[in-house]
Amino acid sequence: MTILDNVKNVYFVGIGGIGMSALARYFKLKGYNVAGYDRTQTPLTEKMAREEGISVNYVDDEREIAEIYRNAEDTLVVYTPAIPRDNRQLNFFIDRGMKPHKRSEVLGLLSHAGKALCIAGTHGKTTTSTLLAWLLHNSHVKCSAFLGGISENFGSNLLVDTSSDYIVIEADEFDRSFLTLNPEKAVITSMDADHMDIYGNRDSIIAAFEDFACNVVPAGKLFVKKGLEIKKRRVDGYYSLNDKADFYADNLRLENGLYSFDYHGRDGDILNLKLGVPGMVNIENATAAITVALDCGVTADEIRAALPAFKGVHRRFNIISASEDLILIDDYAHHPKEIEATLKSVRRIWPDRYLTVVFQPHLYSRTRDFAPEFAQSLSLADEVILMNIYPAREKPIPNVSSDIIMDKITVPVRLMTENEIVEAASGFKGIAITMGAGDIDKLPIKIYAKLNVAKSAA
Numbered sequence: 001m002t003i004l005d006n007v008k009n010v011y012f013v014g015i016g017g018i019g020m021s022a023l024a025r026y027f028k029l030k031g032y033n034v035a036g037y038d039r040t041q042t043p044l045t046e047k048m049a050r051e052e053g054i055s056v057n058y059v060d061d062e063r064e065i066a067e068i069y070r071n072a073e074d075t076l077v078v079y080t081p082a083i084p085r086d087n088r089q090l091n092f093f094i095d096r097g098m099k100p101h102k103r104s105e106v107l108g109l110l111s112h113a114g115k116a117l118c119i120a121g122t123h124g125k126t127t128t129s130t131l132l133a134w135l136l137h138n139s140h141v142k143c144s145a146f147l148g149g150i151s152e153n154f155g156s157n158l159l160v161d162t163s164s165d166y167i168v169i170e171a172d173e174f175d176r177s178f179l180t181l182n183p184e185k186a187v188i189t190s191m192d193a194d195h196m197d198i199y200g201n202r203d204s205i206i207a208a209f210e211d212f213a214c215n216v217v218p219a220g221k222l223f224v225k226k227g228l229e230i231k232k233r234r235v236d237g238y239y240s241l242n243d244k245a246d247f248y249a250d251n252l253r254l255e256n257g258l259y260s261f262d263y264h265g266r267d268g269d270i271l272n273l274k275l276g277v278p279g280m281v282n283i284e285n286a287t288a289a290i291t292v293a294l295d296c297g298v299t300a301d302e303i304r305a306a307l308p309a310f311k312g313v314h315r316r317f318n319i320i321s322a323s324e325d326l327i328l329i330d331d332y333a334h335h336p337k338e339i340e341a342t343l344k345s346v347r348r349i350w351p352d353r354y355l356t357v358v359f360q361p362h363l364y365s366r367t368r369d370f371a372p373e374f375a376q377s378l379s380l381a382d383e384v385i386l387m388n389i390y391p392a393r394e395k396p397i398p399n400v401s402s403d404i405i406m407d408k409i410t411v412p413v414r415l416m417t418e419n420e421i422v423e424a425a426s427g428f429k430g431i432a433i434t435m436g437a438g439d440i441d442k443l444p445i446k447i448y449a450k451l452n453v454a455k456s457a458a
Helices: 018-029 043-052 088-095 103-112 125-137 174-180 202-214 281-295 300-309 336-349 364-378 418-427 439-457
Strands: 009-013 033-037 055-057 075-079 115-120 144-151 156-159 166-171 185-188 221-225 237-241 247-255 258-265 268-274 318-322 326-331 355-359 383-386 413-415 430-435
Touching: 009 018, 009 088, 018 033, 018 043, 018 103, 018 144, 018 156, 043 055, 075 103, 103 115, 103 166, 103 174, 115 125, 115 202, 125 144, 125 166, 125 281, 125 300, 174 202, 185 202, 185 281, 221 281, 237 281, 247 281, 258 281, 268 300, 281 300, 281 336, 318 439, 326 439, 336 355, 336 364, 336 430, 355 364, 418 439, 430 439
Parallel strands: 009 033, 009 075, 033 055, 115 166, 115 185, 144 166, 185 221, 221 237, 237 247, 326 430, 355 383, 355 430, 383 413
Antiparallel strands: 144 156, 247 258, 258 268, 318 326
């Protein structure tokens, strides 16, 4: 017996999150009644309501919960740990004796029903899992997928294909969520310090990834980026970029902003591959995705055909507009290592262009824990514009603000509001890149509109 037995209705507390929305869409496609709450209306929640018939409310009041979701006998309540503990809707269900389940619990249950291909890592997991899903989808193997970002190819964070037992899952380390999964095959892309509000120290993060590795089924396979050390479980292969390993990519050639490369594996090489998205870090992600895809039975010819058509993930190195005067890029990077990787990729592709970075720190705790590292990574730019911290689930921490990053940046830096940035956009030159995991995602289109107005006026 599972928590899904007898369920007809599913209610999501925090439905607008990228992982929660994928799960909500899945249940809707399967014929369940689906509704939920989120504090912020976004294009994603609007699309779910408009196109998929999922009812979404934005007021934290138990009166917003429709009657059909109040019956414990046939209703499953799913919540995200990002929801505050004093949330009225969540506590309404608890007070009625309806046990809410974490998204990770439900996803773990679904993963047990198929062959789960789980991509874990403090960064790189979204692009790697999305590319793996794309390779499988465009092969005879096929797959379903729960992704941590909106695939530009699928136009969704969910892929459902009943013809395949494979399920690609982005394995999220936040709140140790990935420990509910039992992968058939797994990848670990990185194990950098992050989510210190959850883990406390890096040793605790490493221990969680070790536990995740041990959850791979006995006959399954674990692939790990070379340089990372997993002690508690056998590693079936290491992958790398420009460094010989069990599986690696080399001979990188930059052509019109995109890379071609050669893939080398235990069973042979695939030469002259072309990837459809920019950034050297994406060749590393592709190496991991190709390795798992081949292990699932995808052919070399299928991989060669699918790679150039991969359009990436929304807000992962997305080129919003490009002209001789300015290239405008949007990126989700919100950890110092991610910022460093993205800015180094930009420098390799356009080494002579002036680079302005607009960065919105995400979480007070992350800003406090990594202020020096943020400053060091951002200083790879020619100029930095900081926004105030996006708090997400957190309340302010005394003496923690964007100033503690700004004070350590070694290039020209300003602290500006969204409106001030839009007004200043006409002075951008070379390359401007917006970075962060908060509501900075609304800024690029406003900058783009401002630039077009200025161009029309000229």
